[in-house]
Amino acid sequence: MPVVGADLSQRLVSDELWESVAPLLPSFAARLQGGGTAPCDERAVFTAVVYVLTSGCAWRHLPPAEYGSWKGVYTRLRNWVIDGTWERVFTALLAQADAEDDVDWIVAVDSTIVRVHQHAAGTLQKGASVAEPGHHAIGRSRGGLSTKIHLAADGRCRPLCFVLTPGQANDAPAFEHVMAALVVPRPVGRPRTRPRAVLADRAYSSRAIRTHLRRRGIKAVIPQPADQIANRKRKGSQGGRPPTFDCEAYKRRNTVERCINRLKNWRGLTTRYEKTATVFQAGLHIAGIFIWSGR
Template sequence: MTTSRYRVFSDDQWARVEPLLPSNAGRRGHPFGDNRRVVEAIAYRYRTGIAWRDLPREEFGPWQTAWKRHRRYAADGTWDRVLARLLAEADAAGKVDWAVSVDATITRAHQHATNTTRPEQDTGAGSNHRNQLPAEREPAGHGIGRSRGGLTTKIHAAVDGRGRPLAAVVTGGHRNDGAVLAAVLADIRVPRIGPGRPRTRPDSVIADKAYSAGTYRRALRARGIAVVIPQKSDEIAARKRRGSRGGRPPGLDTDAYKRRNVVERHFALAKQWRGLATRYDKLAITYRAAVILAACLIWSRI
């Protein structure tokens, strides 16, 4: 068992998470050994940003075990299922605030994350929704692109009204935030405890001007979602130039918009894990799995 200095899960948190993890490696009679030790190793690696080979062996055992387990959990969606269950329990208890804020944060891709193929090369279907097969969940270019900051990747996230993560999508750093809005909202899927379909629709979406295009507004309204997004200055000027033909300006609940900072605080908290603040992973699915693991840690406290 790892010492408390190396742990991120409390005993109570682990008691909630452990029953949701796979119990074996898919072979009858070969159960996983010491799940907590391995999961703590995975979390420690991302919290500190060290190389897998540098994991303290006396605390976590062979580094290969931690890496293989993380790779397996990333491919089969284990952490997505854990997060879905934790969200379901929180929603059943009325602890999810459905005034959802959406934004993206950009991170530098370390050279260890970019030495397999050029980021311009296609690597798959370009999507990473939970219900797809592992091969289809790896985004094009491994979710790495060229932007003003060089080789970068983006985490597009949706958080509830208290800044707790509901969904995450990883793309290249060059991708426009608004263009990924539909994928982020599609990633929100909170099952019910008992009968009923999963909840997928927020009460409202709060976002900055990067999401202000009319296409995004109409898509949200079509789903019955309140839109709390300010207009860009050029959109306002264009509407005024058209006079009466420009139509009425979209309304903005300024009090509700003040709550948008919760998503910024979420990113600030997530980037305290150095392995998330800088991307070292070659595969987008393993990087995203660490983002979801961090989300599970947050919701296991609720």
């Protein structure tokens, strides 16, 4: 595989970012002992993956003069998905930020829908390895085939976790899965799994979600929709007290919307071209790596 030019490599993957990512990639020595390729290819592969995600081009259109065989790049990407490399790098950066007290634990939760390109819609409807869901997180909604990205973002518009569902899925049922995916390791003791508060829009206003947060000691900042308010008032005293709602804290819910906007600057994530949910989610983790690295 050709070595990526210095100018192109620096433009896509800076030296600072590579120095933070490289130690977390699979062991160079282990790969060489197993008959793998030379360790100098690691940065070329990573740069090639970033090129595809930022440009949204097809894998077959990856420039061979700069990146070599697209099959070799995609195979390495897939292998790193299988061994959990991308999620491990993303989680390590979260843990480092938390150790430096750089994570704002006022968390906002929301979702966004991305259209599924026709090249990704031909996946066989059966699960693959690496915990690939049988539906591949592809569903048919009003606008056609789509995937829904559920995520939590900290108070500085940076992603904390991702959950994929078919596009027609509602937000509320995925909420507990998002909270379960929010795990940030710590050098000593248990991982951090509980934010100080969770901000969400009216789609997440349900008794089950409020109970879930209350049992875990997490403040819920979720407004009630008009129909729930009217139903409670119609019941009179039997309707119970209205849930507490912090209007000032709710003003920060736009952090998750701004995080989604940052993710959608990557053309390969604005539209889903990947057939498998695991590879598409790896793209989200890579974008998250850049966001947390401040690149």
